[in-house]
Amino acid sequence: MSGPNRILTISEARLRTSRILPRALYEYIEGGTEDETTLAENENAFRSLTLRPRMGVDVEPNVATTVLGSPLAMPLLLAPAGMVQIIHPDGAAGVARAAAKAGTIAVLSRTAMCPPEEVARQSPGPHWFQITPTGGRNVVKGLIARAADAGFTGLVVTLDGPPPGNREADLRNGVVPPVRITAGLVGRFAAQALARPRWSIRMLAAGRRQKTAISSTKRTLSSEAMRKSGRFTWGDIEWLKREWPGSLLVKGVLTGPDAIAASIAGADAIIVSNHGGRALDGVPATINVLPEIVAAVGKSTEVLLDGGIRRASSVAKALCLGARAVLIGRPFLYGLACGGEAGVERILQIFRAELVRTMKLLGCPDVATLDGRWLQPTRTGPQPFPFQNQ
DSSP, X not given: OOGGGGOOSHHHHHHHHHHHSOHHHHHHHHOOSTTOHHHXXXXXXXXXXXXXXXXXXXXXXXXXXXXXXXXXXSSEEEOOOTTGGGTOTTHHHHHHHXXXXXXXXXXXXXXXXXXXXXXXXXXXXXXXXEEOOTTOHHHHHHHHHHXXXXXXXXXXXXXXXXXXXOOHHHHHHTOSSSOOOOHHHHHHHHHHHHTOHHHHHHHHHHTHHHHHHHHHHHHHHHTGGGSOOOOOOHHHHHHHHHHOSSEEEEEEEOSHHHHHHHHHHTOSEEEEOOGGGTSSTTOOOHHHHHHHHHHHHTTSSEEEEESSOOSHHHHHHHHHTTOSEEEESHHHHHHHHHHHHHHHHHHHHHHHXXXXXHHHHHTOSBGGGOSGGGEEOOSSSOOOSSOOOO
């Protein structure tokens, strides 16, 4: 094995990323809000759940599923993530290509530094686009029209911002919108870039394409993000449902009542998310509130989850508690930093291999049959509503 193919685990990819990227960029990916309590709990909560395997069976598991009618080779998608274009020159288009090769979907972030037209031109679909309220309805309407015209079929509406979370490492590094390009900021980043020659050479070699992306994002962060924008309301979700011709997903839901409100407003799917611990610190881990949300909407609305997924055993646990699929963020960014498109492919290969192995060791023939019976009851972990263990 060579290059990204030598990566065996997500934690190994994380360590490599810390040695490749300038510190400010790595901390932007890795950091959470304030004391990072929620960031840590997203992962820790999965450890409180215990799987319940069956013996005496030999299965070749099926790990394929569908989300909103789209067939997926496994129940795992790539979450929207900002600044993707300066992590590696392959950028958002490379991420989308890797996702397509793995038989899944990458959600293009509004702040990925790559327009939807370019992603659609450089990679096969299906494509989903993420939108935030920044700039107001006129700006939002223009962006989603561009995504629709480019062939995007899913719109992921982020509820938990603005304002951005109080990410103190980003504040120290000067990369919280609105970013102000000062001599001090440029000097600090230049020093960090010199300490990471592998990344610097990559980005310099990418040339004009990267310069265009960075200039475009500077304009976005210094002007549009400075406008006062309110958060999306349920009325806005109803409006987006009318404006958007494809599937509508609402991201950032953490309570049953909000899940019901999202469904009533027109959401085709709900993504249980706390922004990866990057919005409000002290909110619950997503896996801990998943059963409440699944119980609230029943089978009327598909439920997905992100936050804390670092192993495929966590994917299985989320499906046991009612998630249709999960999304990963930081893991695929580690892969991108380590090897561009090929690095993202490697991360997805790791998750798929782990999931197949987990299902075989569980004795479970199909991800569609995962439910509460495959979890051991615990005193601290979340329980399905009602708990179905037999």
